[in-house]
Amino acid sequence: MLVAAVVAFPLYWMVLSAFKPAGEIQSAAPRPWTLAPSLDSFRRVLEQQEFGRYFLNSLTVACAVVLASAVIAFLAATAVTRFRFRFRTTLLVMFLIAQMVPVEALTIPLFFLMRDLGQLNTLGSLVLPHIAFSLPFAIWMLRGFVKAVPEALEEQAMIDGASRTRFLWQILFPLVLPGLVATSVFSFISTWNDFLFAKSFLISDTSQSTLPMALLVFFKPDENDWGGIMAGSTVMTVPVLVFFVLVQRRLVSGLGGAVKD
Amino acid sequence: MAPTTTAPGSAVRQAGETDPAHPPAPAPRRAARRGGSAWTPWLYLLPALAVLGGLLVYPIYQLGLISFLEYTQAQVSGGEPTSFRGLANYTTLFADPQFRQVLLATVLFAAACVVTTLVVGCALAVLLTRVRALPRLALMLAALGAWATPAVTGSTVWVFLFDPDHGPVNRVLGLGDFSWTYGRYSAFALVLAEVVWCSFPFVMVTVYAGIRAVPAEVLEAAALDGASQWRIWRSVTAPVLRPILVVVTIQSVIWDFKVFTQIYVMTGGGGIAGQNLVLNVYAYQKAFASSQYSLGAAIGVVMLLILLAVTLLHLRLLRRQGEEL
Numbered sequence: 268m269l270v271a272a273v274v275a276f277p278l279y280w281m282v283l284s285a286f287k288p289a290g291e292i293q294s295a296a297p298r299p300w301t302l303a304p305s306l307d308s309f310r311r312v313l314e315q316q317e318f319g320r321y322f323l324n325s326l327t328v329a330c331a332v333v334l335a336s337a338v339i340a341f342l343a344a345t346a347v348t349r350f351r352f353r354f355r356t357t358l359l360v361m362f363l364i365a366q367m368v369p370v371e372a373l374t375i376p377l378f379f380l381m382r383d384l385g386q387l388n389t390l391g392s393l394v395l396p397h398i399a400f401s402l403p404f405a406i407w408m409l410r411g412f413v414k415a416v417p418e419a420l421e422e423q424a425m426i427d428g429a430s431r432t433r434f435l436w437q438i439l440f441p442l443v444l445p446g447l448v449a450t451s452v453f454s455f456i457s458t459w460n461d462f463l464f465a466k467s468f469l470i471s472d473t474s475q476s477t478l479p480m481a482l483l484v485f486f487k488p489d490e491n492d493w494g495g496i497m498a499g500s501t502v503m504t505v506p507v508l509v510f511f512v513l514v515q516r517r518l519v520s521g522l523g524g525a526v527k528d
Numbered sequence: 529m530a531p532t533t534t535a536p537g538s539a540v541r542q543a544g545e546t547d548p549a550h551p552p553a554p555a556p557r558r559a560a561r562r563g564g565s566a567w568t569p570w571l572y573l574l575p576a577l578a579v580l581g582g583l584l585v586y587p588i589y590q591l592g593l594i595s596f597l598e599y600t601q602a603q604v605s606g607g608e609p610t611s612f613r614g615l616a617n618y619t620t621l622f623a624d625p626q627f628r629q630v631l632l633a634t635v636l637f638a639a640a641c642v643v644t645t646l647v648v649g650c651a652l653a654v655l656l657t658r659v660r661a662l663p664r665l666a667l668m669l670a671a672l673g674a675w676a677t678p679a680v681t682g683s684t685v686w687v688f689l690f691d692p693d694h695g696p697v698n699r700v701l702g703l704g705d706f707s708w709t710y711g712r713y714s715a716f717a718l719v720l721a722e723v724v725w726c727s728f729p730f731v732m733v734t735v736y737a738g739i740r741a742v743p744a745e746v747l748e749a750a751a752l753d754g755a756s757q758w759r760i761w762r763s764v765t766a767p768v769l770r771p772i773l774v775v776v777t778i779q780s781v782i783w784d785f786k787v788f789t790q791i792y793v794m795t796g797g798g799g800i801a802g803q804n805l806v807l808n809v810y811a812y813q814k815a816f817a818s819s820q821y822s823l824g825a826a827i828g829v830v831m832l833l834i835l836l837a838v839t840l841l842h843l844r845l846l847r848r849q850g851e852e853l
Contacts, residue, residue: 268663270652275670277725278677280696281685339575346572358573360843365584367839369786371808372828375815376590377583379604399583402576431568460678462789463808467816479680483793493688500681511676512669 281504284497285309308498312485318502320474321481325503328390328477329458332397333451339398340405340450341413341443345435347406348413349421359410365403370396374467381468388472393464401454408453412446413439448514459507478503588832594825601819617826626802627810631830634785634806637716641784644724646777649731656736671729679726683793686722709795712803719790719804727783731776738772739765778842782835788812807831 286304312318347359377396378387386392416439424434462479469475482503485495595617602608621627652671656664674682690697692705708718742765750760788808791798798805798813805813807827815824 268666270655271663271666271670274667274674274725277682277685277689278670278673280689281681284688339579342572343576346569350569352566352569355569363843364836364839365580367782367835367842368584368588369782369808369828369831369835371786371788372811372831373584373587373591374812375594375821375825375828376587378816379590380583380587395579396583399579402580406576456676456678460680460789462680462792463812467812479678479789482680482684486796493691493694496684497688500684504677504681507676507678508673511672515668515672 278504278508281497281500284493285501287494289494308494309502311492312495312498312502317474318478318481318499321476321478322502324390324475325459325477325479328393328397328461329455331390331394332401332458333455335394336398336401336405336454337447337451340402340409341440341447342435343402343406344409344413344443345439348410359407362403362406366407368400370400371463374463377464378467386468388469388475390475392468393458393461393477396464397454397458397461401450401457405450405454408450409443409446412443416442452511452514455510456507459503591825591828591832594822595829597822599822599825604819604821613822617822621823621826621830626805627827630802630805630807630810633716633804634808637720637806638781638784638787641720641723641727641787642777642780644720645727645731645780645784646773648724649728649776650735650773652728652732653735653739656732657739668733671732674725675729675733677726679789680793682722682726683790686718686725687794690718710800712799715795715799715804719787719794722790722794723784723787727780731780734772734776735769738769742768774842774845778838781838785835785838786831 283301285308286306287301288305288307347355347362373396381387381392381395384391386395420438421434424438429438460479461477465477465480469477469480478499482496482499485492485499596612596614597603598611598613598616603610652667656667659667677685687709689695690708692698692707698704698706706714709715746764747760750764755763786808787806791804791806791809792812795804798809802810802813807830811824811827811831814820814827
C-alpha cells in the first residue's frame with residue numbers, strides 16, 4: 268500500500284497542483300491538500316494557449332497512427348504466420364531488428380524527407396513516421412494472436428465457401444481484436460508522447476502543434492508557471508490514464524501472450 | 529522442465545524440440561494447397577513493406593549517407609554543393625572530448641537506469657505475489673498510472689516535485705533550497721528517478737505475469753517433494769522467468785539508451801553547460817541548433833550501431849532458447 272502510494276504520488280501532486288490557487292503554488296511550504304480548489308490554472312491554459320486545438324491535433328495524430336498501423340500490421344502478421352513462403356524468416360528477423368532501430372537517430376533524414384514531401388509543419392509529418400515505427404512491434408506482437416486462431420477454422424470457412432478476403436476480415440479480424448487492442452495501446456502511447464519529432468518537424472506553424480510542445484510554453488526563464496504546467500500536464504495525462512485503465516486487462520493478457528509466445 | 533538454454537556454441541535447436549510447455553503449432557500448410565496464389569502473402573505484406581521501406585529503411589540509408597557528407601546550413605539551402613568527406617565527420621566526432629564524454633555518460637546513465645528499473649520492477653513483481661488482493665490492485669493501478677504518463681508530463685511533474693522553491697521533496701527532506709538540476713550528478717539522479725518511475729511498470733507487470741504463469745500444481749508438487757523455497761525458485765520459477773527477463777532487459781536497454789524527452793525537459797536541453805547531455809540530445813543540438821547535420825547524422829549512426837549490437841545479442845539469445853520464428 269505504501270509502495271502504491273509512493274508510485275502514485277507524482278500523479279496525485281500533479282492533479283492537486285493543477286487545482287491549487289496561484290497563492291498556494293507560490294507558497295514556500297507546500298501542503299499536500301488544498302482547501303480552496305480553483306479552476307484558474309485550467310482556465311489560463313485553455314484560454315492562452317489554444318489547448319483545445321493542440322489536444323485535437325494530438326488526438327488526430329494518435330488515432331490516425333493507431334488505425335493505420337493496426338490494419339497494416341494485421342495484414343502483415345497474417346502473412347507471416349499463416350503462409351509459408353521464401354524469405355519469411357528473414358522478414359521476421361528484419362521486423363525484430365526494425366523494432367530496435369533508435370527512431371530518434373532518424374530525426375535528421377526524416378526531417379529532410381518530410382521537407383521534400385512538403386509535410387513539414389503539418390500533422391502528416393508526425394503520422395507517417397509513427398506508423399512506420401509502431402509497425403514492427405505491432406506485427407511482432409500480433410503474430411502470437413494470429414497464430415492462436417486454429418487452422419481448422421480457416422479450413423471450415425473455406426469449405427463453407429467463404430472467400431479469403433471474407434475470412435480475413437469477418438472471421439480472423441474479430442478473433443484477433445484483443446491483440447490489436449494491446450498493440451494499439453502501445454502505438455497510441457508512443458505517438459501521444461512524441462516530443463522529439465513534434466519539436467523537430469513542426470517548426471514554425473504553432474497551430475499544428477501537439478500537446479507536448481504546448482506544455483513547454485509555460486516554462487519561462489524567470490519564473491515557471493507551475494499551475495499552468497500542472498494543469499496542462501493533467502489535461503494531457505488523464506485521457507491516457509482513463510484509456511489505460513479501461514484496456515488494462517487486455518493489455519496485461521496481451522503482454523502475457525506476446526511474452527509467452 | 530527442460531533447460532531453456534543450451535551450452536554456448538551448440539547448434540540452434542530445431543522447431544519441434546522446443547520448450548515442452550508450448551508444443552509447436554502444426555506447420556501452416558503451403559499456400560498453394562489452399563487455393564491462394566503464392567503472391568497472397570506478399571500482397572498482405574505490401575503496405576507494411578512500403579511504409580517501412582519508405583520511412584525506416586530509406587531514412588537509415590540517408591542517415592548513413594549524410595554522415596559521410598559535408599552537410600551544414602549552406603548545403604541544405606542549396607547555397608553550396610555537397611561534398612563527400614569520407615570518414616572525416618567521424619574523425620572530428622571522436623577527436624572531440626565532449627562527444628567522448630557524452631558517449632560515456634550515455635552508456636553509464638542507461639546502464640544505471642536499466643539496473644534500477646529491473647531491480648525495482650522485479651522486487652515489486654515479487655511483492656505483488658505476496659500481498660492480498662486490495663494492495664495488489666492499488667499497486668497495479670498506481671503502476672499503470674505511472675506507465676501511462678507521457679514522458680513530457682512525467683518530466684514536468686518530477687521537476688516540480690523537486691523544485692527548490694515550491695516542491696514538496698526538499699521540504700520533507702529538509703534540504704532547503706537545494707537545486708537538483710544544478711549539479712551534474714543530482715540532475716542525472718533526478719532524471720534517473722523519473723525514467724525508473726515510468727518504466728518499472730512494464731518490467732513489473734511482465735515479470736508478474738511470468739511468475740503467475742508457473743502452474744500452482746507444479747509449485748505444490750515441488751513443495752510436497754520437500755524442495756526448499758530457494759530450490760523451487762532455482763529449479764522451477766527461474767527457468768520460466770529467464771526468457772522474460774531477457775526480453776525486459778533488452779527492451780529497457782533500448783529505451784534507456786535513447787532517452788530524449790526526460791533529459792531535454794528536466795535539464796532544460798542538456799543541463800548547465802551541457803553537463804547532462806546524452807547522445808540523443810547531443811545529436812539533436814548538433815543538427816538542429818547548430819545546423820551541423822552531418823555531425824548529427826554521424827552521432828545517429830553511432831547510436832544505431834550500438835543498438836544493432838544489442839539487437840543481435842538479443843537474437844542470439846532468442847535462437848538459443850529455441851524460439852521458432
